[in-house]
Amino acid sequence: MTDTDPRTREDLLSEISNLRAELERVRALAADATEYRIPLPENGGTTLIVRRQALVNGMGWAVSVPAYGGGRAWTTEGWQESISALSVDRLFCWPDATTAVTEARRALAAA
Known part of the structure; x- marks a missing residue:
């Protein structure tokens, strides 16, 4: 976060959590790929x-x-x-x- 970045720490943690969940969905899909x-x-x-x-x-x-x-x-x-x-x-x-x-x-x- 910088002085010009309006996101809060909570915003960034929420984004990280969402990205982790998306990564897990993609990994599950890739595991089934043929x-x-x-x-x-x-x-x-x-x-x-x-x-x-x-x-x-x-x-x-x-x-x-x-x-x-x-x-x-x-x-x-x-x-x-x-x-x-x-x-x-x-x-x-x-x-x-x-x-x-x-x-x-x-x-x-x-x-």
Whole structure:
């Protein structure tokens, strides 16, 4: 708070409380997410699609880039063409969404 800030200490504490509650709602929503679409403007507008595997089959995450003919998936073996041709264990190979996105961004930057 400064001399020019009209908010009181109580106003700021209330705002902090509201932001914490909103953060908890967002975290709960993210915990149930099964897919993220992440636009990458730094890579010419490429969109990463990050999907969670069905829980009955495992816990892995896949990352792919849509394209004509099926797109490409980033796997531990590198970019693989035609997502539909990949086996489940090769497609869903990342332990979490953050790792999948990080690895795909690194691969796209190197390409």
